[in-house]
Amino acid sequence: MITNKLALIIEDDFDASMIFATALSKAGFETEVVGDGAAAVTRLETITPALILLDLHLPRVVGTEILAGIRANERFNNTRVIVTTADSRMGESVRAQADLVLLKPTTFSQVRDLSARLVQGVRKTPTAKLENPS
Amino acid sequence: MLSSIARPFQPLLTVRATDPEDARRRKLLNILLVGVMIITLIALAVISVSALIGVAGEPWEVMLLFGMAVGALVGVAVIFAINRYRAGWIASALFLILLTAVITFGDDAREVVAGRSLFMFAIPITMASVLIRPYASFIMAGVTAVLISAIAISINIIPNTPAILSFVILALVAWLSARSLEHALNDLRVINHELDQRVAQRTQDLSEALSREQAESGKNQAILESIADGVIVFDNRGKAIVANASAALLMGHSLDEILHNDIQTLMAKDVDEADRDITIKLLRDESQRTPSFKFRWREKTLSVSFATVRGATGIIGNVMVCRDFTREAELDRMKSAFLSMTSHELRTPLNAILGYTDMLQEEVYGSLTSEQSGTLRRITANTSRMLGMVNNLLDQAQIEAGKLSIHVEPFAIENLIDDLRSVTTVLAENKGLELTSTIEPDVPTMLASDSQRLHQILLNLVGNAVKFTQKGAVGVRVFLPDANHWALAVSDTGAGIPSEAQSYIFEPFRQVDDPITRNNIGSGLGLSIVKQLTHLLGGDIHLESQVGQGSTFTVILPLVPIQEAETA
Numbered sequence: 001m002i003t004n005k006l007a008l009i010i011e012d013d014f015d016a017s018m019i020f021a022t023a024l025s026k027a028g029f030e031t032e033v034v035g036d037g038a039a040a041v042t043r044l045e046t047i048t049p050a051l052i053l054l055d056l057h058l059p060r061v062v063g064t065e066i067l068a069g070i071r072a073n074e075r076f077n078n079t080r081v082i083v084t085t086a087d088s089r090m091g092e093s094v095r096a097q098a099d100l101v102l103l104k105p106t107t108f109s110q111v112r113d114l115s116a117r118l119v120q121g122v123r124k125t126p127t128a129k130l131e132n133p134s
Numbered sequence: 135m136l137s138s139i140a141r142p143f144q145p146l147l148t149v150r151a152t153d154p155e156d157a158r159r160r161k162l163l164n165i166l167l168v169g170v171m172i173i174t175l176i177a178l179a180v181i182s183v184s185a186l187i188g189v190a191g192e193p194w195e196v197m198l199l200f201g202m203a204v205g206a207l208v209g210v211a212v213i214f215a216i217n218r219y220r221a222g223w224i225a226s227a228l229f230l231i232l233l234t235a236v237i238t239f240g241d242d243a244r245e246v247v248a249g250r251s252l253f254m255f256a257i258p259i260t261m262a263s264v265l266i267r268p269y270a271s272f273i274m275a276g277v278t279a280v281l282i283s284a285i286a287i288s289i290n291i292i293p294n295t296p297a298i299l300s301f302v303i304l305a306l307v308a309w310l311s312a313r314s315l316e317h318a319l320n321d322l323r324v325i326n327h328e329l330d331q332r333v334a335q336r337t338q339d340l341s342e343a344l345s346r347e348q349a350e351s352g353k354n355q356a357i358l359e360s361i362a363d364g365v366i367v368f369d370n371r372g373k374a375i376v377a378n379a380s381a382a383l384l385m386g387h388s389l390d391e392i393l394h395n396d397i398q399t400l401m402a403k404d405v406d407e408a409d410r411d412i413t414i415k416l417l418r419d420e421s422q423r424t425p426s427f428k429f430r431w432r433e434k435t436l437s438v439s440f441a442t443v444r445g446a447t448g449i450i451g452n453v454m455v456c457r458d459f460t461r462e463a464e465l466d467r468m469k470s471a472f473l474s475m476t477s478h479e480l481r482t483p484l485n486a487i488l489g490y491t492d493m494l495q496e497e498v499y500g501s502l503t504s505e506q507s508g509t510l511r512r513i514t515a516n517t518s519r520m521l522g523m524v525n526n527l528l529d530q531a532q533i534e535a536g537k538l539s540i541h542v543e544p545f546a547i548e549n550l551i552d553d554l555r556s557v558t559t560v561l562a563e564n565k566g567l568e569l570t571s572t573i574e575p576d577v578p579t580m581l582a583s584d585s586q587r588l589h590q591i592l593l594n595l596v597g598n599a600v601k602f603t604q605k606g607a608v609g610v611r612v613f614l615p616d617a618n619h620w621a622l623a624v625s626d627t628g629a630g631i632p633s634e635a636q637s638y639i640f641e642p643f644r645q646v647d648d649p650i651t652r653n654n655i656g657s658g659l660g661l662s663i664v665k666q667l668t669h670l671l672g673g674d675i676h677l678e679s680q681v682g683q684g685s686t687f688t689v690i691l692p693l694v695p696i697q698e699a700e701t702a
Contacts, residue, residue: 015486022493086481105485105521108492 005050005119009033010040010066011084012058016106020053020084023111029119037061041069048075050119053111056085056094064094071097080118082111143168149218154323155316160222163229163265164214171210178203206232226265230258230274238281247286248294255282259305263312271312275305364436364456367443368417372396375451384456386432397454404432416440417452428459435463469531477528484521488514522597526659529590530642533666540670544696545585547573547612553589554610558596565600568607577612577620582694587667588622594660595624595687603628606684615690619673623688630681640665640675664689 007029011017014035021031029051034040037058044066052070056063067083070076085091086104095101099118102110147164151157181203185196209232217225237258241251255278263271278301283293358365364381366374377392385392385400392400397417401410409429415422417440426437437459443450494502495510502510532538551571562569592610599608606627615621631639642662664687668675672692679685 013482013486015483015489019486019489019493022498026496026498086478105481105488108489108498109496112496 005029006047007031007051007053007115008040008043008047008049009053010037010058010063011053011055012036013055016055016084019108020106020111023108024051024053024115027112027116029115035059037063037066040066044070044076049079051080051082051115052076053082053084053115054098056083056087056090064090067094067097080115082115082118149222151222155319156222158319159226159265160217163217163222163226166261166265167210167214167217167229171207174203174206174210178207206236223266226262230262230265233258233261234274234278234281238285243285243289244291247282247289247291248297252282252294252297255301256304259301260308263305263308264315268309268312268316271305271308272302275301362457364454366392366454366456367451368397368454369451370449372398372417374400381456384431384434384436384458401431405429413438417454428463431456433460435459437462473528473531480524480528481521484517484524487517488521491517523659526594526663529663529667530659533663533670538667538670540584540587542582542584542694544580544582546579547577547581548579550585550588550592551610551612554592554596557593558600558608561597561600562608565603567600567603567605569596569600569609570607571610572612574611574613576614578693580696581620582696583671583691587671591664591667591689592622592624594664595622595689598660599624599626599628599685599687602626603684614693618693619690620693621688621690623686625684625686627684630683631677631679631685632681636677636679639677 005028007024009017009020009024009031011020011033012035017033017035021033024031032043032047032049034043038060040054040058041061054063054067056067058066063083063085067081070079070081080099081097082100082102083091083094083098084102084104084106091101091103100114102114147161147168149157149160149164151160178200181196181199185200209228213225213229213232216228234255237251237254238246242249245251259271259274259278262274263269279293279298282298286293358376358378359380361378362380364384365376365378366381367376369375373394373396374392375394377389379389382389382392386404387400397414398410401413405413406429412427413429416424416427416438420440420442423440426439428435428437430436435458436456438454438456441453441455443453491510491513493499495507495514529538551573555569555571559569596608596610603626608627609623609625611623611625613621613623640661642659665675668689668691674690676688676690677685678688
């Protein structure tokens with residue numbers, strides 16, 4: 001387990017962010033939660049997390065914009081991005097930009113196991129289809 | 135000129151009679167009487183003037199002439215009265231007698247029977263045929279012959295036989311002429327009468343047709359006005375020729391504003407350009423028509439449909455029927471809003487429950503007893519089932535609302551099966567069932583379809599198979615039934631579906647009514663959604679089942695070339 005690596009959770013639903021935060025801290029991350037898109041953009045100006053868990057449906061600034069902003073910034077070259085969404089079509093549209101797309105409902109163990117594997121150096125594989133069925 | 139002077143005297147001259155011939159003769163006599171009266175008055179004036187200037191001869195002669203003139207006037211008046219109030223023929227006879235008397239005694243006897251006055255008798259003979267009866271000319275000729283013979287004998291002269299004979303010939307000619315005239319007049323009268331009758335009949339027919347027409351058009355108009363939908367008929371040049379009150383009300387124009395205007399003008403201010411273009415296209419082009427087109431017209435939502443009006447001579451124009459769709463559009467919008475709200479609001483808490491339960495199961499907050507762990511498994515299983523039901527209900531609602539879209543994309547069949555196995559293996563193992571999957575070697579690695587919907591279909595079918603099978607195996611097989619199709623078959627070794635149930639299990643909210651399956655609670659929507667999704671993907675679903683032997687659901691889908699799917 002790698003310790004002291006920062007994971008930023010961008011998620012507006014309190015319960016989901018609680019579960020993700022617990023899962024990521026179990027995976028060895030230091031976690032931080034922001035509840036809306038604008039706050040996430042502000043926070044990302046000062047921090048460079050190892051992992052970002054991004055919900056696509058956010059108030060104020062939509063998830064896809066944040067994702068595009070992260071990918072356009074060289075500072076985040078080593079940052080892994082996990083996208084969570086309930087919309088499979090939207091998930092499909094950002095698959096190329098994200099390291100991993102998780103379709104909701106996303107379970108605790110899924111996030112815990114996959115995030116650890118991702119940051120440990122498991123290369124991003126385009127064929128990885130890890131979305132959970134509804 | 136003359137006729138205009140005579141017109142005020144017409145009523146005086148005309149005599150009412152049932153026989154038109156009689157009336158004609160009596161009017162003619164009146165005209166002659168007027169003529170005689172005028173001549174007599176002139177004579178009286180001449181006599182009076184002559185007497186006054188002393189050129190009139192002896193006083194007794196003057197007195198005689200005066201008396202004769204006055205007598206003539208009185209005679210004329212009497213005859214006029216008889217003609218008017220008694221019989222026309224008596225008046226005519228009296229007139230002729232008077233005339234004959236004037237001729238007979240108006241000259242010297244010798245001149246009367248053999249001289250200048252003899253041929254004056256031709257006048258009463260001719261008149262008799264016209265005034266009394268055609269044959270009366272013969273009577274008059276006879277009377278004249280007797281009269282001049284008698285006078286001739288009385289003054290010892292041989293009666294003038296050629297003159298008498300010529301009177302008879304004249305009578306014959308007068309008789310023939312008068313008769314022809316009467317016949318001609320009669321024929322004319324008959325023709326006139328027929329014509330009058332025909333005109334009367336035609337007028338009657340026309341007025342009946344007109345009132346019928348009015349009644350008919352009034353009825354049509356009443357029907358048109360009673361329709362709650364707006365109806366406007368446009369002619370071939372695109373001008374509105376018929377419109378009802380509802381149309382005026384819906385469009386917010388007066389009827390006068392609608393009539394004689396084209397659709398473009400009518401929509402100009404009230405409808406946005408894109409909708410206007412579509413409406414005009416629908417009106418003009420029959421082949422473009424869809425059952426109904428909805429758009430905003432001012433603050434209303436209208437649903438319009440078009441039809442071509444064909445008459446006996448070809449296309450007359452087009453009819454536009456518009457319905458107020460405002461309320462329905464609002465309900466539709468509310469339904470959509472409700473669906474998207476529930477799909478988010480119902481799923482989110484269920485997802486949270488699943489997440490927290492998973493956390494506890496993963497012993498984040500300490501180790502669990504087997505009872506605690508078992509309870510958490512039950513919570514997970516029930517929440518998953520509820521989530522599945524919520525998803526099915528929302529899918530069904532989306533399908534019904536026509537909001538479920540299909541995205542055909544290339545996908546790897548192996549991934550689809552792997553995804554399915556990763557979710558369903560646990561379910562099968564929990565029930566002690568074996569889950570097998572086979573992809574036949576001739577199936578292409580990449581297929582084109584909506585993999586998300588296929589996943590949903592397979593999940594439902596395999597979920598059902600596991601649910602209704604107590605012992606044995608559930609198998610998934612991918613194969614090519616023919617050159618143009620590929621198929622997914624899900625088989626189980628469950629209880630099987632009775633043939634009578636096979637017809638209805640694809641209907642929404644229907645399940646096999648069986649004591650065993652009563653325990654397997656569900657929404658009864660799974661197979662209905664599977665069938666509808668299959669149809670949306672352009673495929674079909676078949677069921678083979680025998681009670682006690684198990685069931686096989688086969689989804690057959692079209693083989694779409696990959697390039698085509700990518701460019702689509």
